[in-house]
Amino acid sequence: MTHHGPQLITYADRLAGDLPGLRALLDGALAGAFDGVHVLPFYTPFDGVDAGFDPRDHTQVDPRLGTWDDVRALAQGRDVMADVIVNHVSADSARFRDVREHGDASPHAPMFLTLGAVFPDGATEDDLARIYRPRPGLPFTVMTLGGRRRLVWTTFTPDQVDIDLRTPQAWEYLTSVVDALTSGGVTMLRLDAVGYTGKEAGTDCFMTPATDAYTERIVEQARARGAQVLVEVHGHHTQQIEIARKVDLVYDFALPPLVLHALTAGDLEPLAGWLRIRPANAVTVLDTHDGIGIVDVGPSDLRPGEPGLLAPERIDALVERIHENSGGTSRQATGAAASNLDLYQVNCTFYDALARDDRRLVLARLLQLFVPGIPQVYYVGLLAGSNDMDLLARTGVGRDVNRHHYTAAEVEAALTAPAVRGQLAGLRLRSTHPAFDGDFTWDLDGTRGTFVRTSGAARATLTFDVADGSFEVRATGDDGERVVLTDADLTA
Template sequence: MSIKDNLLQRVQQQLEFIYAEVELNISYLDFSKMLVETITQYSDLQQPEPHKNLWTEKDAILITYGDSITQYDSQHNVLEKPLHTLHRFLNDYIAPTINSVHILPFYPYSSDDGFSVINYVSVNESLGEWSDVNAIAKDYNLMADLVINHCSSRSLWYANFKKGKGIGHDYFMPGDPNWDLTQVVRPRTSELLKLAKTKKGEKFVWCTFSHDQVDLNFQNPNVLNEMVNIIAFYIRQGVKVFRLDAVAFLWKKPGTSCINLEETHEAVRLFRTLIEHVAPNAIIITETNIPNRENLAYFGNANEAHCIYNFSLPPLLINTLLTGNNRYLKQWMMSMPPAQNGTCYFNFIASHDGVGLRPAEGLLSDKEINELVGTIQSFGGRVSLRTLPDGSTRPYEMNIALYDALQGTTKGPDSFNEARFLCAHAIMFAMEGIPGVYIHSMIATQNDYEKVKHTNSNRSINRHRWDELELIQKLNDDTHHNRIFNGMRHLLKVRTKQKAFHPNATQFTLHINEQVFGFWRQSMDRKQSIFCIFNITDELISLTLAEINLVVTDNWWDLVTGNEINDTQEIIELKPYQCMWISNVNS
């Protein structure tokens, strides 16, 4: 059977599963041919290799908006397109320690800092144009958002919906107040259904996130084909990593939770099938800010997402460093299954969004979550809420710059901010998976209260826009920005040289005590071992080599400092928040 015939057969089987309860006006065979023709419009078919790791220890992803760094004149006028500025900053300050970049939605948008897309195939002209995106994609592995669940109420599609004709007029998910929507899981407090005035009368549409973000109706085959068309276009533009935004909400079915439905999982598998047959080295990352067990399901059987966001890591790691106790972080790490070859975790501590609390459900008690939220609020953070099915509200995420979130402990602010911050990243960089570093963590940006005031959005607190010259000055002066930036670059530079830090290398949790967090990594060829040891408290701690199972007959080095640990040394003293990557290979 040819590659094309095999692909058509697989796609048809997947469509039959997804649309089993939908009356289609097209046969499954014709539907399959349409999708295959769409995905191959710019690329030839290729045979994907199953269970292939598309990443190494050299991979790390910088997360940034296209205008996080902008060049201004003295009157605060923008002097050049921000994508030019970003590309220069990447080349001058980020390379070669980070080889990939996630540019958050760079399309025309109407709200939510890009996640309410007006036009999926255009670049926001205030940022630049496709040639600027192409140039960055030539120098770095480019990760881009496929905002798949919804689009802007100011889009041409929605305008055509109101007119009742034209492309997009039937793209949106209808709603009915008489449906059973009591079980629908919501990440927001706004009303789920929005009343729209159209040429054909008043109609309700589904809005999971906001009334400016109208949900797309994937029960319409044309919507699925439109998304495949956009994917094919992005591949042509140099996108290597596809971030499926809010994909857990893709399929709706009244009387259910409308999240993580089997049709949604099969749709992700379908996207994987189509993408890997035209771009075998492309990667799908699912953005599913949900409880841990549900999140893990997006790996499928190594046939769904290549990577999943490790959403439980940020709240657990922050909680560990604020309390000085690693019990919950250790329990979670011990419970996490190793990723199969061809899949891996995407680790992060901070992002453009807040620190999600749903992924901590079942891992931290309500009391511990409330204490965590209280500490973050005392450090100047904000808290965003979601509405439960019974109409009550619950904390959904904490909004704060990570540098400020780690300014102290539950006892209050202290002098260990920088050490604690670097400790958090040393843990994340050493873990199984690919590390993602938010640009404002890389340069230790603090809370932006002015932007919150201006936008009236809690998430703006961690979305500062830097003036390029001001930032470069701070990175060159003796500032906390300079010290953190250089500390982060040092850790990343060391990391990229260690085969034991391959995203799929073996990982075992160490049992030391609740004040010292530790795990062991071993390279896939078993030639390198690294004992990763972290003092997660504000006190000096002494350890014996036996407590970390170090075989003193071998030669060992702390990769962070470059110091050798010899066989006469019986005690290791760890300063507050000190990190050690102890390896039998000095590189």
């Protein structure tokens, strides 16, 4: 049975060294705060060109991190979420290496997408210009397959080769991944980059009807094995609402930029607009291993003529405020300034995006915790981390500013910081108080707001003012209602 309390999002190695270390941290210093954990790719290798999202072997735990027994041990008493990387595999995988050597004679050749596989009659200029891609340029890489030069479909990087879900070879592969994860104790599957799987001639090759069919097939496989599915798609907010009707869980990617807008512009109106229409079967986040999504609140070419949750000028102002709040470090990590870029994201820790303001960071987390859904908390945000410019300098990968490698001493020190202690107090309330199993009501007026969760006689209330970052959390208990946390506690 899936819990609905908070989950930690983390790399095993970057927070705790390995899987046993992660379990020890969750059972130790973080005890009572999290009902689950999303372990970012721990497959072989976990440290590839895209931080594990380019697995050579998606069915094996990298032995440097542990074993499947360690994953099963981690799952004792908590939910474990893991990624099913649906769209692509490593160009260095055994299957694709065989295709490189033997070309069409390889039994695995149908599994991998080339330009000709989608456009057998050739592609026109209009066909190519229509293809949706989150990065500059066309999604093709010239490779030699069996002695023949081919245009291989590579949506993200040349090291990640897209697979063709129209073929039995692709489904044999994906089924083996789902089997490995669910037999290893994983009960929640996150479908990574699934929106790009439904490539069809005559479309923009993103979120097509074929994508829906593939997603439904994986959802059926997961449910048959006792697992739930979370779909990861960045796009226009109306798409998220539509996807939510078809799957177990969808990300609320609109919440982070709307919370940032509220706390940096003193404007709650766009957040109120989203609260009126957002799906409740959501996983909520503030920051993740990727950047802070902007496309999720703006207008989109995917929905021509439909407005976003934030007008373009407000988005521009928000991005500029993030850059200013971070002392310009996010500007160095975002867009064309850094490789492995996504045009729709700002690369920055949430703490730096809020100018390292403890009150605003804790208030942002409390807003997330009170909104309906399963709250997921990224390890760098939890530990009030700042942009890792040294790591960015070493890798040149923009998103690495928010992917710090913590030592045990750094974790221990961070856990004493006021912004971290405040978040943990909110997380432990969210994880244990029965009010969060019930209804959500809210009132926003000017810069002030009230969020209330109730279930029977149980009640938890958050009152706040985004103008100055002040807040108070009250909750019922055996001795009546009490104050759980206020902004003043962060400086006490």
